[in-house]
Amino acid sequence: MIKNNLLEQLKSETLSNHQQLEKNLILKLKEMASLQDYLHILQIFYAYFGALEDQINQYIGADQLSDYAARRKTLSIKEDILALNGIVPEKATAADLPVIDDVLKAFGALYVIEGSTLGGQVISKMISKKLELATGEGLSFFRSYGEDTMAMWDSFKVVLESHANTQHEADVITQAANETFQKFKVWMEK
Template sequence: MSRDGLHARLRAATDPAHRALEASLDWQARVATLDGYRDLLGRLYGFHAVWESAIAAGLADESFLAPRRRLALVASDLDHLGLPPSAITALPKPVSPMLDGPAAATGALYVLEGSTLGGQLIGRHIAGLHGFSSAGLAYYRAHGPAAGAMWAAFRKRLEIFGDDPVAEAALTGAAVSTFSAMRAWLCDGPETPAAT
């Protein structure tokens, strides 16, 4: 099966969970104030702290994952907004998921990597709203002008699983679970554990 076929199936299978996250997040209202923006970044920090580690363990390919890690970017934004390093590392974190192997890890990474595309729009909105130039926007600017190329490389990576229905099922299940876990963590509060 082609790369586009797998990506189209993955996008369709995750669409309800993706839409639920977007509807619940209400990011424009949350970033309308600097306090709200800082709170959202704090939630994102906690999520990335555990999910990036779980993805790394399941993927076992640091050369592919390293340029896609965003934990340090969100930490630098929080630092710019006045949170000291000790407060950043003490932020609440969800329960770590279990991602069994490369297919599941790739499904979780699909959610995080896909968010870099919409993040470009969000970053521009925050820049205009709060007068930031680049400092304070590292998380949402992520790959910057390379976002399209990074996404294309990720989609090419999906081809590995295109002819394996078992791997595709693991990938798709992990992607849906990641969207749901992100929604629970970002929108419901610290007491909600991440889905596995």
């Protein structure tokens, strides 16, 4: 019963934060006029997702999510930045991040990272149109799983819901997801 509710709870209770973040990012994408502007967006993602992933790695590995290694995003952001001759920034610090001190909170944060692959499909098209990155250089992060995106999302959701066996656990995951969205919005506005 509760298991089926986790995904609904996550979606509905993080909707407002998702919409605010989406609005901010779309604005940035609309204002983007040069490769330098795109690099800046990649640097924002690298610093926040990179630091977040380091936290998540302490609680989630192949035991908790069998294909976790294939899901890591920081390396692809770094490769995109380097492919476009940009500078790889420092990662964000603990003060800029949500508190991740157990596996449930790690899954809440990972929900936000994995979910970003869904928007990534729209975002990568916007970017490649605007900047004419025809050969796809510098787009691997936003393209993420490409045509496998829905399948990867569906299999992530199955594992995610297996980790919430009580309402309390579902609340902890949802709270961490919301904090991850909120702190990212603050980071993006910095």
